[in-house]
Amino acid sequence: MYANTCVTYLDKLIKLNNKILRILHNCHIRTHVQDLYTKFNVLPLDKLHNLGLLVFKCLNYAHLLPPRLCMLTTLF
Numbered sequence: 001m002y003a004n005t006c007v008t009y010l011d012k013l014i015k016l017n018n019k020i021l022r023i024l025h026n027c028h029i030r031t032h033v034q035d036l037y038t039k040f041n042v043l044p045l046d047k048l049h050n051l052g053l054l055v056f057k058c059l060n061y062a063h064l065l066p067p068r069l070c071m072l073t074t075l076f
Contacts (some may be wrong), residue, residue: 014045 021036022029037044043051057065 010045017045 018033018036021033021040022031025036025039027036058069
């Protein structure tokens with residue numbers, strides 16, 4: 001996964017992703033990226049990585065996590 005590296009290496013990828021979202025939605029360059037992610041119902045790269053880690057931990061290390069957190073595994 002790309003997000004397991006330092007931010008400087010991800011900068012171009014994040015900017016390209018934001019640019020693609022603006023083009024797809026035909027928005028101005030000054031449009032806030034958070035609005036675009038909300039409109040497309042997608043997560044930014046850093047949050048997508050965090051979600052992937054959470055899912056991995058819930059599926060593989062459920063016995064080590066708090067019970068309330070493991071209840072999320074039923075959603076996947």
